[in-house]
Amino acid sequence: xxxxxxxxxxxxxxxxxxxxxxxxxxxxxxxxxxxxxxxxxxxxxxxxxxxxxxxxxxxxxxxxxxxxxxxxxxxxxxxxxxxxxxxxxxxxxxxxxxxxxxxxxxxxxxxxxxxxxxxxxxxxxxxxxxxxxxxxxxxxxxxxxxxxxxxxxxxxxxxxxxxxxxxxxxxxxxxxxxxxxxxxxxxxxxxxxxxxxxxxxxxxxxxxxxxxxxxxxxxxxxxxxxxxxxxxxxxxxxxxxxxxxxxxxxxxxxxxxxxxxxxxxxxxxxxxxxxxxxxxxxxxxxxxxxxxxxxxxxxxxxxxxxxxxxxxxxxxxxxxxxxxxxxxxxxxxxxxxxxxxxxxxxxxxxxxxxxxxxxxxxxxxxxxxxxxxxxxxxxxxxxxxxxxxxxxxxxxxxxxxxxxxxxxxxxxxxxx
Amino acid sequence: xxxxxxxxxxxxxxxxxxxxxxxxxxxxxxxxxxxxxxxxxxxxxxxxxxxxxxxxxxxxxxxxxxxxxxxxxxxxxxxxxxxxxxxxxxxxxxxxxxxxxxxxxxxxxxxxxxxxxxxxxxxxxxxxxxxxxxxxxxxxxxxxxxxxxxxxxxxxxxxxxxxxxxxxxxxxxxxxxxxxxxxxxxxxxxxxxxxxxxxxxxxxxxxxxxxxxxxxxxxxxxxxxxxxxxxxxxxxxxxxxxxxxxxxxxxxxxxxxxxxxxxxxxxxxxxxxxxxxxxxxxxxxxxxxxxxxxxxxxxxxxxxxxxxxxxxxxxxxxxxxxxxxxxxxxxx
Numbered sequence: 241x242x243x244x245x246x247x248x249x250x251x252x253x254x255x256x257x258x259x260x261x262x263x264x265x266x267x268x269x270x271x272x273x274x275x276x277x278x279x280x281x282x283x284x285x286x287x288x289x290x291x292x293x294x295x296x297x298x299x300x301x302x303x304x305x306x307x308x309x310x311x312x313x314x315x316x317x318x319x320x321x322x323x324x325x326x327x328x329x330x331x332x333x334x335x336x337x338x339x340x341x342x343x344x345x346x347x348x349x350x351x352x353x354x355x356x357x358x359x360x361x362x363x364x365x366x367x368x369x370x371x372x373x374x375x376x377x378x379x380x381x382x383x384x385x386x387x388x389x390x391x392x393x394x395x396x397x398x399x400x401x402x403x404x405x406x407x408x409x410x411x412x413x414x415x416x417x418x419x420x421x422x423x424x425x426x427x428x429x430x431x432x433x434x435x436x437x438x439x440x441x442x443x444x445x446x447x448x449x450x451x452x453x454x455x456x457x458x459x460x461x462x463x464x465x466x467x468x469x470x471x472x473x474x475x476x477x478x479x480x481x482x483x484x485x486x487x488x489x490x491x492x493x494x495x496x497x498x499x500x501x502x503x504x505x506x507x508x509x510x511x512x513x514x515x516x517x518x519x520x521x522x523x524x525x526x527x528x529x530x531x532x533x534x535x536x537x538x539x540x541x542x543x544x545x546x547x548x549x550x551x552x553x554x555x556x557x558x559x560x561x562x563x564x565x566x567x568x569x570x571x572x573x574x575x576x577x578x579x580x581x582x583x584x585x586x587x588x589x590x591x592x593x594x595x596x597x598x599x600x601x602x603x604x605x606x607x608x609x610x611x612x613x614x615x616x617x618x619x620x621x622x623x624x625x626x627x628x629x630x631x632x633x634x635x636x637x638x639x640x641x642x643x644x645x646x647x648x649x650x651x652x653x654x655x656x
Numbered sequence: 657x658x659x660x661x662x663x664x665x666x667x668x669x670x671x672x673x674x675x676x677x678x679x680x681x682x683x684x685x686x687x688x689x690x691x692x693x694x695x696x697x698x699x700x701x702x703x704x705x706x707x708x709x710x711x712x713x714x715x716x717x718x719x720x721x722x723x724x725x726x727x728x729x730x731x732x733x734x735x736x737x738x739x740x741x742x743x744x745x746x747x748x749x750x751x752x753x754x755x756x757x758x759x760x761x762x763x764x765x766x767x768x769x770x771x772x773x774x775x776x777x778x779x780x781x782x783x784x785x786x787x788x789x790x791x792x793x794x795x796x797x798x799x800x801x802x803x804x805x806x807x808x809x810x811x812x813x814x815x816x817x818x819x820x821x822x823x824x825x826x827x828x829x830x831x832x833x834x835x836x837x838x839x840x841x842x843x844x845x846x847x848x849x850x851x852x853x854x855x856x857x858x859x860x861x862x863x864x865x866x867x868x869x870x871x872x873x874x875x876x877x878x879x880x881x882x883x884x885x886x887x888x889x890x891x892x893x894x895x896x897x898x899x900x901x902x903x904x905x906x907x908x909x910x911x912x913x914x915x916x917x918x919x920x921x922x923x924x925x926x927x928x929x930x931x932x933x934x935x936x937x938x939x940x941x942x943x944x945x946x947x948x949x950x951x952x953x954x955x956x957x958x959x960x961x962x963x964x965x966x967x968x969x970x971x972x973x974x975x976x977x978x979x980x981x982x983x984x985x986x987x988x
Contacts, residue, residue, distance in 0.1 A: 261768065261771045261772070262764060262767045262768060262771060264764075289771045289772075289773075290771060291767040291768075291770060291771050293763065293767060293802070294802070295760065295763075295798060296794060296795070296797065296798030296801070297794060297795075297798070299756070299757060299760075299794070299795070300757065300760040300763075300794070300795050300798050303753060303754070303757035303760035303761050303763075303764065303795060304760045304761070304763050304764035304767065305764060306753050306757070306761055306764060307728060307751070307753070307760065307761035307762060307763060307764020307765040307766075307767075307768070308764035308765065308767050308768045309764070309768075310751050310753075310761070310764070310765065311726065311764065311765040311768035311769060312768060312772070313764075313767065313768035313771055313772065315764070329754055329756075329757075330753070330754060330757060333753050333754055337753070437726045437749040437750075437751055437765060438726075438749055439723060439724050439725060439726065439748070439749055439777055441749075442746070442747060442748050442749040442750070443749060443750075444739050444744035444746050444750045444751075444752075445750070445751040445752070446729075446751050446752035446753055447739035447740075447741040447742075447744060447752065448735070448736060448739060448740060448741055449741045450740075450741065453741065453742075
C-alpha cells in the first residue's frame with residue numbers, strides 16, 4: 241500500500257510486519273522514532289505477541305536481545321552513534337555467538353565534539369564486528385532491507401545491521417510502498433533457531449574457547465558471510481518477484497557501462513550523486529555511480545566487475561580513518577585493478593550538506609587529474625590554518641572545538 | 657524466616673545433620689533427587705566456596721522449578737571453571753555472554769519465555785561480586801527497576817579472584833588484595849568504601865532480597881525456594897569464601913562462612929518488598945578476630961605489629977550489623 245510517512249515510521253511498520261518477539265528500546269537521536277512507533281504498536285496490542293522492553297542503556301538493549309535470541313525469540317533493537325559504541329562489546333558478542341538479531345543503525349556522527357547529525361562513523365567503527373551491514377539509499381529500501389535482514393540473519397545465524405542515514409532518511413517524509421502482512425509472511429518464514437536455551441534439551445552456550453579451536457570458530461564466521469554473498473542477491477531477486485521492486489542486493493550500478501570515472505558511495509547521498517552525474521553526462525563527461533548496499537560482507541567480485549574498465553574511481557565517504565584516510569576507499573582498493581586510481585573524498589561529516597556544486601567540482605578535478613588522492617570536501621582551510629597558528633603561538637591554546645566555533649562564527653548553511 | 661530453624665546444639669561436632677530431620681525437611685543436597693546441576697569434574701580450586709554455593713543454589717532452584725530452569729552466567733571464576741570448551745559441568749541450559757550484562761541477558765531470556773507462553777520456565781542470573789556490584793551494576797539495577805522475572809544470585813567472595821585477587825566494591829575494609837596492598841600507614845582496602853548491595857536491591861522495592869552463606873545449607877536452600885515463590889526481580893547474595901583470595905586453609909571454607917555470620921561481619925537476613933522480614937540469629941557472638949586471624953588477607957593486622965585500632969573498627973562494623981538486623985538471639 242502506498243503511503244506518505246516518515247522514514248522511521250516506515251521502518252517501524254516494516255519491522256512489525258516481520259513479527260519480532262522481543263524489542264529492546266533505548267532512546268538516542270535520530271533512531272528514537274523507530275522504537276517509539278514499535279512501542280505504540282505493542283502497547284495497543286496491534287503487534288502481538290511481542291515484549292517491548294525499555295532498557296537502561298544500549299549495552300543492556302543488545303544484551304537483552306542476546307538473551308532473547310539465545311532463548312529462541314526473534315529479537316530487534318535500534319540505535320545510533322554513541323549508542324552503538326556503548327553497546328560495542330555486546331555487538332561483537334552477538335556476532336561471536338551467531339545470534340540472528342536485527343538492528344537498525346540510524347547513522348550519526350561520533351563525538352567528541354558531540355554532534356547529532358548524520359555521517360557513517362558509527363557503523364564504520366563496527367565494520368569488523370561480524371555483523372552483516374546493509375546500507376539503505378532511500379526510505380523504501382530501508383524498510384525493504386529490514387524484511388530481507390530478518391530472513392538473512394535467521395538463515396545464516398548471523399546478526400544483521402541495517403544502516404540508514406540519520407535525519408536525512410529517518411526524519412524524511414516521503415512515499416513508500418508498505419507491503420501487506422501476507423506478503424511478508426510468505427517471504428519470511430518463522431524463526432527456527434540453530435541453537436536455543438531449552439530445559440528439554442540443555443546446552444551450554446558462550447563457553448570459553450582456547451587456541452585449539454578459536455581460529456576455526458572465527459573462520460566459520462567468515463564462511464557464513466561468504467555464504468551471504470550468494471544469498472543476498474538471490475533473495476533480492478526473490479524479493480523483486482514477490483514485491484515488485486528492486487531493493488537490497490550487493491551493489492547498484494548507475495550509468496557505469498561506458499564510464500571513465502565511477503563514483504562509489506553508500507546510503508542516501510547516492511541520490512545527490514546521481515543528479516550530479518546526470519548533469520555532468522549532459523555536458524559530455526563519462527561518469528557513473530556505484531552504490532554499495534552490502535558493505536559487510538564486502539562484495540569483492542561484484543565490485544571488481546562493476547568498476548570494470550573505469551580509469552578513475554572516486555570513493556565518496558561519510559567517515560574516515562583518522563591518520564589513514566578513507567575506510568571504504570581502502571576496501572575499494574582491494575577490488576580495483578589499479579589501486580592508485582582510487583581517489584578518496586571525505587564528505588558530509590557531522591551532517592555537513594553535500595551539494596551538487598561541490599560534488600561536480602571535485603568530480604571534474606579528479607577527471608582532470610588535479611585532485612589529490614585524499615580530499616576533504618568543502619574544508620574551511622583558512623579556519624584550520626588559523627587553529628594551527630594559534631597552537632603554534634600559545635601553549636595553552638584551549639579546547640580546539642570551541643576555539644574553532646568561535647572563529648567560524650555563525651554560519652548558515654548555504655545550499656544550492 | 658521462611659522455615660523453622662532446627663537448633664542443633666551439637667553443631668560444633670559436625671556429627672549431626674539430616675539424620676535428625678524427617679525426610680521432607682532434609683536438604684536438596686542430601687537427597688537422591690538432587691540434580692547435580694553443576695556436575696563434578698569442573699576446574700574450581702580446592703575448597704572453592706563459589707562452586708559449593710552455585711551447586712547448592714542451582715540444585716535448589718531446579719528442585720523448586722521441577723527442572724524448568726535456564727541460567728545466564730557472568731564472566732568470572734564460575735564461568736571459567738565450569739565450561740572449559742568443549743567440556744561443561746552444567747546439566748541445565750546455560751549461557752555466558754559478557755562480564756557486565758548478565759542481568760540483561762536474563763531479562764531477554766525471561767522475555768522470550770513470556771512471549772512464547774512458557775511461564776513455567778524460570779530464569780536465574782548468576783555472577784561474582786565484581787560482575788554484580790561493579791561492572792554489571794547498571795544492568796542489574798535496570799533488571800530490578802523493571803521488576804523483570806529473574807532471580808539474580810551474587811556469589812560474593814569479596815574480590816576479582818579469577819584475574820588474580822583484585823579489589824572490587826565488595827572487598828571488605830582492611831583486606832589485602834593485589835590492588836589494595838598491605839603496605840603504607842593504612843594497609844589493605846580503605847574503610848568507608850564499598851557497596852551494600854542487598855540494601856541497594858531492597859531500595860528497588862523488589863519482591864524478595866536475601867543473604868546467605870555456604871555454611872548454612874538448609875537456610876540457603878530455603879531462600880532459593882522462597883525466591884522461586886515470587887514473580888518479578890529477586891536477589892540472593894551468598895557469601896562464598898575463597899581460599900585463594902582470602903588466604904585461608906581450603907578445609908576452612910565452611911568455617912570462614914560460619915564465622916562471618918556469627919561475628920556479625922556478614923548479616924544473614926531476608927526482606928520482602930524492601931522490608932526486612934527475618935534474620936538468622938547468632939547464639940553467641942564471635943569476636944571478629946576469630947574470623948580475621950585465619951585469613952592471610954588480614955595478616956598485616958596481626959604482625960609484625962598488631963593493629964588493634966583496625967581490628968576495633970572492624971569489630972564496630974560487625975556490632976553495628978548486629979544492632980541493625982537484631983542478630984543476637986535473646987532468651988525468652
